[in-house]
Amino acid sequence: MLEKVHKNHAFQRSVRMCHVVVIGSGITGVTSAYELAQLGYQVTVIDKHLFPAMETSFANGGQLSACNAEVWNQKSTVLKGIKWMSRKDAPLLLNPSFDLHKYAWLMEFLGNIKHYQSNTHETVRLALLARERLFSIAEQEGIDFNLEKKGILHFYHTEQDYAVATSVNNMLCDGGLERYAVTPEEMKSIEPTLTGEYYGGFYCPGDATGDIHKFTTGLAKATEKYGVKYLFGMEVVDVQHHSKGVTIQYRASMENMQGGAAAFEELQADAVVVCGGVGSYELANKLGDRVNVYPVKGYSITVQLDDERSIKGAPWVSLLDESAKIVTSRLGENRFRVAGTAEFNGYNRDIRSDRIQPLIDWVNKNFDISTEHSVPWAGLRPMMPNMMPVVRRGKRERVFYNTGHGHLGWTLSAATAVMISQEVASHHPV
Template sequence: MPHVVVIGSGITGVTSAYELAQLGYDVTVIDKHLFPAMETSFANGGQLSACNAEVWNQKATVLKGIKWMTQKNAPLLLNPSFDLHKYAWLVEFLGNIKHYEANTKNTVKMALMARERLFSIAEHENINFDLEKRGILHFYHSEYDYTVATRVNNVLCGGGLERHAVTVEEMKNIEPSLTGDYYAGFYCPGDATGDIHKFTTGLANASKKYGVKYLFGMEVMNVEHSDKGVHIQYHPSVENMNQEAVAVEQIDADAVVVCSGVGSYHLAQQLGDRVNVYPVKGYSITVQLDDEQSIQNAPWVSLLDESAKIVTSRLGSNRLRVAGTAEFNGYNRDISSERIQPLIDWVNRNFNISTEHSIPWAGLRPMMPNMMPVVRRGKRERVFYNTGHGHLGWTLSAATAVMISQEIANSYPV
């Protein structure tokens, strides 16, 4: 039975391991953390959102980014300090503006495939992750924003998405907790929300019954090739170290899949590939709905406020996830109060709920300049990638896991 090592136990790593195990592979997952889904897959916006499949490669996005550079609470923030990786990435981002429509439509198609597969896995494995199939409602505050969104909607629907315009009255029927003034909206009834950390943890546990093994608290040092396979050297990561000498261990495999999020950039360099992932920080708060009024007044339908670039997801009866912002600031994982406060203020403006107990979080989205995930084999034999999903890892992972497992099966069949 061929042995495949998956590096990374976020949503893409665990779904890849699961799909490979379904095909009959012996699978080992290595992750530097002590548990699965501890980085970008920990507390994202929660949306399984084919309706957010639009890639960001537009001149308007660049112009907004320049305008927002002086505003610390802007939805998109670019640290202007020089960094070769960042500016090379931005140049490549601009070069992909011409592929905006094609990439958006392709992303929609992947998202629809992923949605169907993820629902099927969750049902088959009986994974409870606070799934809500209530759709996603986008709302707009001005005629200009809505006109721009109409053009985007035509592209999304061209990729096969079911999404339609709604009036303000229809919006408030869909989600009665909305109390603000709006111009109009779009509603995607087929989209959903759920807790990515609960799903990934549940799937990791389910995958063990198919033979998947997990090496937690271990960091990959080096990957060597030979005619017979790959040799992966690893040692305990910082959070798993003790005072004794750090022992280097080795595991042999027939193939390796890199699912390392923002760590994929440097790992790919070691493997002779260029995978130009850049870390784009996003923030979220998880509002604890501790009183009856907050439970009653928090929205159940997932929302996206287009002007603020803020999304919501209801995670069970007593949690509301609120997320937003994109920050180009390298590998900095610090939680900035200046970025968290706008999320709290937004909740207080839009809903009659208490934000007294709000848990802040920040994660690094692994973004490619063309906003498309990297799902392919590497230059060297036996090396594969499933990474670079950006803000859509939760939305796309169930599809890209199938895609990369089929690629491996074609090259190294069971």
């Protein structure tokens, strides 16, 4: 069971330990490494960057949000994307240029509309389990990541939006979530910095916020005491599967090259777990699997609260403005994270000023905060067409996947890490 607390048997065995290689050191990779180490596996993590959590796990919205478990598989989502194509500041932006992967993904997305309710319920279940496990890990390992257990407040500006949200709320609560309606007056008592006019809202008291980068780097450091090794600045070139194990071929990445061509190196293991984010699509193809991850770009700003007025004016309760599709998180006394938008534009990682400006404008409109010092960021969410993470064994006996978490990697990873570690254990016991 997911609630089971793992015991580390790493030093209780005199025989050779089963060696598992994890590809990727974002939130899913590091949590997977942690859970595998707790079960007694020898674990090596490979990442092309020089440090953990340098891509999608670097500066997301910060919400540990079971209340955002609703999957996006509705016709209205695609219709909004088409409607907003001409608006550069639209919450959802779909680049219409032809790309076979993108349009095949969209067709598969539409094909999963029939699973909208069941997938939402399953996501709620995973999110609640993940929330409990993450809190437990953070306490056990002493990780400081600006955790705030103040809940998440969604607010709505119109009666129409609120009516739609009410039906969604009923579905989320049917899935086991504690979330209830609040009046505009109650909203302002929950978060006194709110100054706008609202029709109504919903509050999820059990949800939380935290700095995903600080948690991931802190957990990576903690895993080292359980014997986890990291190969940073190394890019996986190939994975060869054979009867007695896997051979991972890698070389220095562009970040790690000192000039000239990098030599190939090899690493032997009993199994491999792919936690490669948007890179999982290509890796899976090499391994004979179809993991239809598509990159959906999101943007954030981190507002530095440098003066007393801004420190007092920034909310501590996490917010979601449903009309703007913008979320907020307070990361300690001096940082305020604001994130939003979904952009279907391939593997483009450019930070566009016309996508950042709406976030800054939203802060200026809603709070008495100076946005003079705001750090922009963009990351690619690894999203599956059914909006569900891929947590399973591949076609080959020694290949496993924990990837495709989309916009809920921070929310779900603590659960899926336990699931994939148990899946590995069922096929390749320590």
